[in-house]
Amino acid sequence: MKIVLRQDVAKVGEAGSVQTVSNGYARNYLIPRGLAIVATEGELKVAVHNLGVKERKIARQEDQLRSLSEKIEGQRLIFTAKAGNQGRLYGSITASDVATALAAQISEEIDRRRVVLDDPLRSIGEHSVTVHLVGRLRPQVTVVIDAEASEDVDAPAEVSEADASEQPTEDAESTDGATEPAT
Numbered sequence: 001m002k003i004v005l006r007q008d009v010a011k012v013g014e015a016g017s018v019q020t021v022s023n024g025y026a027r028n029y030l031i032p033r034g035l036a037i038v039a040t041e042g043e044l045k046v047a048v049h050n051l052g053v054k055e056r057k058i059a060r061q062e063d064q065l066r067s068l069s070e071k072i073e074g075q076r077l078i079f080t081a082k083a084g085n086q087g088r089l090y091g092s093i094t095a096s097d098v099a100t101a102l103a104a105q106i107s108e109e110i111d112r113r114r115v116v117l118d119d120p121l122r123s124i125g126e127h128s129v130t131v132h133l134v135g136r137l138r139p140q141v142t143v144v145i146d147a148e149a150s151e152d153v154d155a156p157a158e159v160s161e162a163d164a165s166e167q168p169t170e171d172a173e174s175t176d177g178a179t180e181p182a183t
Contacts, residue, residue: 002039092120
């Protein structure tokens with residue numbers, strides 16, 4: 001059955017698009033919930049008109065945001081975070097962190113929802129992150145995560161060995177000032 005979507009539906013399409021779905025899915029789920037309507041001749045004309053309006057709007061927005069896209073493209077953001085021995089972060093770098101750092105670097109506001117991350121960044125190294133502005137404007141940013149400089153895990157072990165050599169051994173403690181009772 002052909003339908004016109006009124007709202008975005010996951011794995012089906014975006015609002016305003018014409019899709020073909022099974023009859024039961026359309027009649028029992030999409031149409032009763034107001035997510036879609038049956039694609040009649042009149043609705044198809046309206047959908048085509050709305051698509052043209054939407055494309056013109058996106059083209060206008062792309063022209064306005066092109067300079068911002070050029071500022072963002074190729075930026076290199078450097079983060080320092082605590083990490084374990086295998087290079088895995090104790091926390092993570094999120095889209096909000098990337099948006100905040102990017103906004104500070106280019107002096108323009110960036111919405112965290114525009115930063116595309118499948119999962120938060122949880123390992124040290126270089127990561128490529130996309131910023132979806134509008135339409136086809138999707139500049140790439142390089143995020144570099146370095147491990148925080150802190151005391152090595154081996155260092156306390158060396159100190160404890162040094163401390164152990166300074167402390168008297170158990171045999172020395174038992175002979176120092178300890179007299180055995182005479183029998």
